[in-house]
Amino acid sequence: MTLQRDLAWQNIELMYRSSIAHQFARYALSLNYQMLPKAVVHQAKRCLLDALGCAIGAYEAPGYPICEAVAKELGGPEEATVFCSGLHTSACNATLVNSFLVRFLDYNDSGGGGHNSDSIPAILAVSEREKAGGKDLLTSIVISYELGARVRDSIELGRVRDPITGLSPIEDRGWTQDIRGGLNMPPALGKLMGLDEGQIANAIGSCACASLPLHILDAHREENVMRKNLRFGLVAYEAILFCMLAKKGFTGPVRIVEGDGGWRKTIMQGGMDLERLVDFSGWRILQTRHKYLCANGTTHGHIYATLAIVKEHDLKPEDIASVRIKACLREASHTTTFAKKYPRNAESADHSAFYANALAIKERAFGPDSIKPEKFTDPVVLDLIEKITVEADPTMPAVSHEGKSEITTKDGRRFEKHVVTPHGYRDDPLSDSELEEKFREMAAKHMEEKKVKEIFDTIWNVEKIDNVSNLVKLMVFQSRVT
DSSP states (O other): OHHHHHHHHHHHHHHHHTSHHHHHHHHHHHOOGGGSOHHHHHHHHHHHHHHHHHHHHTTTOTHHHHHHHHHHHHOOOOOEEOTBTOOEEOHHHHHHHHHHHHHHTSOSOBBTTBBGGGGHHHHHHHHHHTTOOHHHHHHHHHHHHHHHHHHHHHHHTTOOOOTTTOOOHHHHTTBOGGGGHHHHHHHHHHHHTTOOHHHHHHHHHHHHTTOOOBGGGGOTTSOOOGGGGGTTHHHHHHHHHHHHHHHTTOOOOTTTTTSTTSIIIIISTTOOOHHHHTOOOSOGGGGOBOOSSSSOGGGHHHHHHHHHHHHHTTOOGGGEEEEEEEEOHHHHHHSOSHHHHSOSSHHHHTTOHHHHHHHHHHHSOOSGGGGOGGGTTOHHHHHHHTTEEEEEOTTSOSSOSOEEEEEEETTSOEEEEEESSOTTSTTOOOOHHHHHHHHHHHHTTTSOHHHHHHHHHHHHTGGGOSOTHHHHGGGBOOOOOO
16 A cells, blocks of 8 residues: 555656646746846846836826825835835735836837736846845846746647637637736746745646636726736736745645646636647747837837828828728727727726827827826817727738728828838837837936936846845936926
């Protein structure tokens, strides 16, 4: 009986050691800063710079004081810093508030399996908690992007979107892409926190079966709300919690992906490529792109098209008779429903094709100031919205940043513009100077130029700092907004 028991236990351990969770843990623990190519290190710095700029740009977000008030109420050890205010609180609480800030404007990057700069607040908070240096920070950022991208690739590459709704395989099954956080955040954070392979695997199992944000947070026919900005942030929050528990011996289902009742069977209904999931070749972070417009990604093509027409021909709102927008299936389904046509909040405004084009015509821009509440009731904007139609173009891929705008004026002139690759995407990424310009635009209201340049210098040389707190403290300011 003892022999049979020992063999059974050995088989269980072998099965666990070969699990996806253990393979993710081994990948994280084996990666170190010296292994990272220069291009990968530089891209991680770009993602860090962009995320921090987005956080500053969200300083006036209605949800920010709410999140910070709750962080104060929860209390806890002073391990990490809340951006902007400088509140010292627990790493979990700082993650809650700072993740909200990074995500609010929908201005953050596209890569790592989604908008993965949402991971950076948690990585910074844990780095502060652990008194980690810049090299460890960059390595953990890379781990998060690399593993996050593989989660999404294992689910979506080679699979067709719904031909009617344009939903991805993840969305079609009722989830958002941010469920990946349960798999990619415990390895990135656990490495910083000194967990071993088994502890990280257990943290993955615990987090990935609990942290599953529903698709209603970004659904076609639903109004977007504040909770959307914590889709990933709360998963990262729980990842810290489960890493803390795992370090003390708390166990989780390490076969969370491939096991009976796990992700592949239950969440993805068999549609998950496990070989692709653990193909650790290459550097996925290099595919990350950064936005130059403060809007939903698939909206960019037609906004750029509208902006080009209006600027080139000096059109004013009173000149417009009609605007016909053509976009991919996902865009035509996602940003045109009644819940988003007349936005009442920023979360819906940056996901409204109607509102975005109306603002673009009136202000000849669509940036952080375009989603302020007073603009939602602007009579000129509302009048323009009524002149806009949006339709799916079957010649475009189901999900694409491509877009067309056709504007007809009251005097009978007709102008058309087709943008295949909006600036910032695919083979036209933002330059370093453009990322700095974007950051400066959001920070100028709150910081002196001297401090902005200090942040730039610190981020571009972050591998040289011994304590990440030296970077985070630069994110604290006494706002100059009156």
